[in-house]
Amino acid sequence: MTQAPPEDHRGRALYRAEQVRELDRRVIASGVAGFALMQRAAASAWRYLRATWPEVRHLSVLCGGGNNGGDGHVLAALAAAEGLSVQRILVKPVESLEGDARRAAEMADAAGVGRQPWKDGTTLSGELVVDALLGTGLAGEVRGASRSAIAAINASGRPVLAIDIPSGLHADTGAELGEAVRATHTITFIGDKLGLHTGRGPARVGKLVVDDLAAPREAFEGMTPAAWRLGRALIAALLPPRERNAHKGAMGHALVLGGATGMGGAGLLAAEACARLGAGKVSLATDPAHVAASLIRRPEVMAHGVRGLADLGELPQKADVLVVGPGLGRGSWGQAMLQAALAAERPLVVDADALNLLAERLAGQWRDDWILTPHPGEAARLLGIGTADVEADRPAAAQALQQRFGGVVVLKGAGSLVAGPAGLAVCPCGNPGMASGGMGDALSGMLGALVAQGLSLEMAARLGVLVHALAADMAARQGGERGLLAGDLASCARILVNPTMDEDDAVATR
Ligand SMILES: NC(=O)C1=CN([C@@H]2O[C@H](COP(=O)(O)OP(=O)(O)OC[C@H]3O[C@@H](n4cnc5c(N)ncnc54)[C@H](OP(=O)(O)O)[C@@H]3O)[C@@H](O)[C@H]2O)[C@@H](O)CC1
Ligand SMILES: Nc1ncnc2c1ncn2[C@@H]1O[C@H](COP(=O)(O)OP(=O)(O)O)[C@@H](O)[C@H]1O
Numbered sequence: 001m002t003q004a005p006p007e008d009h010r011g012r013a014l015y016r017a018e019q020v021r022e023l024d025r026r027v028i029a030s031g032v033a034g035f036a037l038m039q040r041a042a043a044s045a046w047r048y049l050r051a052t053w054p055e056v057r058h059l060s061v062l063c064g065g066g067n068n069g070g071d072g073h074v075l076a077a078l079a080a081a082e083g084l085s086v087q088r089i090l091v092k093p094v095e096s097l098e099g100d101a102r103r104a105a106e107m108a109d110a111a112g113v114g115r116q117p118w119k120d121g122t123t124l125s126g127e128l129v130v131d132a133l134l135g136t137g138l139a140g141e142v143r144g145a146s147r148s149a150i151a152a153i154n155a156s157g158r159p160v161l162a163i164d165i166p167s168g169l170h171a172d173t174g175a176e177l178g179e180a181v182r183a184t185h186t187i188t189f190i191g192d193k194l195g196l197h198t199g200r201g202p203a204r205v206g207k208l209v210v211d212d213l214a215a216p217r218e219a220f221e222g223m224t225p226a227a228w229r230l231g232r233a234l235i236a237a238l239l240p241p242r243e244r245n246a247h248k249g250a251m252g253h254a255l256v257l258g259g260a261t262g263m264g265g266a267g268l269l270a271a272e273a274c275a276r277l278g279a280g281k282v283s284l285a286t287d288p289a290h291v292a293a294s295l296i297r298r299p300e301v302m303a304h305g306v307r308g309l310a311d312l313g314e315l316p317q318k319a320d321v322l323v324v325g326p327g328l329g330r331g332s333w334g335q336a337m338l339q340a341a342l343a344a345e346r347p348l349v350v351d352a353d354a355l356n357l358l359a360e361r362l363a364g365q366w367r368d369d370w371i372l373t374p375h376p377g378e379a380a381r382l383l384g385i386g387t388a389d390v391e392a393d394r395p396a397a398a399q400a401l402q403q404r405f406g407g408v409v410v411l412k413g414a415g416s417l418v419a420g421p422a423g424l425a426v427c428p429c430g431n432p433g434m435a436s437g438g439m440g441d442a443l444s445g446m447l448g449a450l451v452a453q454g455l456s457l458e459m460a461a462r463l464g465v466l467v468h469a470l471a472a473d474m475a476a477r478q479g480g481e482r483g484l485l486a487g488d489l490a491s492c493a494r495i496l497v498n499p500t501m502d503e504d505d506a507v508a509t510r
């Protein structure tokens with residue numbers, strides 16, 4: 001059986017390639033020979049393959065020139081020993097291999113497993129493809145034979161088991177370096193890797209299992225994970241049942257500032273999501289044209305028609321947290337609302353056009369009491385770089401934003417990242433149905449609700465991002481991804497923030 005690493009309420013520890021190499025070294029230093037570790041990895045992958053595809057009789061195993069390829073050779077030998085026919089393909093000649101990889105290739109040779117060099121146009125004949133081309137040793141854009149071998153795997157239409165990492169995916173950043181294997185399944189070893197969970201990772205990894213290869217716990221001592229993969233345990237850890245005598249005054253008051261002329265829905269969505277996540281009171285400061293709509297949709301929200309600063313009065317001071325940005329626009333109204341929010345001496349959730357205004361006019365602002373929630377485009381504007389640069393290294397972009405602007409930064413998009421004083425966290429949930437307008441507005445409202453209820457900004461950000469994505473997954477299970485609406489999330493999120501509810505029995509209210 002694969003042995004998954006332990007998890008606690010923080011989630012699962014994720015590492016960078018360099019850290020995993022260090023873990024490998026420590027395990028080897030503890031007395032497990034490198035080749036024995038490779039055999040464990042290959043045996044684990046083989047057991048997983050057998051359990052997942054018991055009917056498969058013919059495999060194509062593509063082996064690279066390093067130890068990832070070594071895993072492939074050993075797996076090929078194990079499969080052949082159990083009577084499967086194996087097409088073993090090498091992108092580098094055996095004579096050029098070194099160390100354990102060479103030993104593994106020669107072992108497969110000695111066991112009579114046939115091999116052939118990769119050539120453009122080689123047909124992958126297996127019912128299933130094992131990708132053992134590139135692992136944690138990937139450096140730079142994929143070159144040479146590996147490049148065309150990856151393209152051939154992707155064109156094969158077969159299920160693909162990636163060994164350790166889908167080849168071509170960067171273990172640290174989740175960026176695709178040229179082209180990465182689109183695996184249906186990935187088995188990763190020793191420690192889980194950050195790049196499997198953000199950027200292109202979730203789209204390339206398929207179903208993921210982690211096997212720590214029985215690495216001794218001491219090997220992990222003193223190694224600070226690169227990030228935490230958020231998991232459901234966080235919900236119950238941060239949201240215990242309420243005291244029986246709870247009252248709305250103790251559950252916090254959130255004020256949403258948003259909804260300039262023509263963008264009223266954004267403010268409404270944020271306010272509704274805020275209310276559904278349990279803020280004691282929710283106020284909305286919006287263009288007067290949107291007040292009636294807000295009252296009809298959510299009479300629980302106190303909607304204030306605000307034409308400018310004079311109308312806002314003392315509203316910001318009455319709130320415990322301000323959410324500024326949804327539908328804010330970049331015009332004079334939005335600028336005035338942002339100025340008021342920044343001056344209010346309250347913790348802030350800053351989203352959407354409030355971030356664009358910050359980037360345009362307020363560069364250099366630094367606060368420790370705000371959560372910034374940029375999508376990659378907004379992040380790029382804040383950093384003064386291109387969106388592609390952000391996507392090329394999402395963890396670095398999130399951390400750079402946090403260092404430059406302070407507080408807590410949520411970098412949105414598949415595998416949303418939360419960067420704060422406690423480090424980096426990544427959200428493994430969510431789905432492409434969330435690629436629809438208003439989803440970010442719902443998120444900002446949720447974050448406001450959690451801050452209002454007393455969570456630290458960082459824990460509010462981690463929990464809010466997780467609940468938002470889980471709510472979208474729940475809504476997608478009910479009605480599919482396409483056509484998923486931001487307005488569908490709040491009622492599902494309500495069920496999630498009451499972890500004693502049975503999700504299947506709970507009825508989502510509108
Ligand atoms: N004992 C252990 O430590 C254990 C390690 N384990 C396994 O080892 C893996 C790590 O092995 P690793 O360090 O040998 O690196 P790996 O991923 O095979 O890559 C190196 C090869 O890739 C090539 N290459 C690099 N970049 C390239 C590019 N852009 N484009 C094209 N080619 C490129 C590079 O070629 P070169 O640059 O040398 O020409 C070299 O041939 C790890 O993921 C896990 O699966 C497990 O068995 C558990 C025990
Ligand atoms: N493919 C996806 N997988 C997971 N989450 C996604 C995906 N696409 C979008 N999201 C999430 O949906 C939200 C979209 O936010 P944003 O782009 O600000 O939307 P809007 O501006 O329309 O409100 C973010 O939380 C983002 O992480």
Ligand SMILES: [K+]
Binds near residue numbers: 131
């Ligand atoms: K691989």
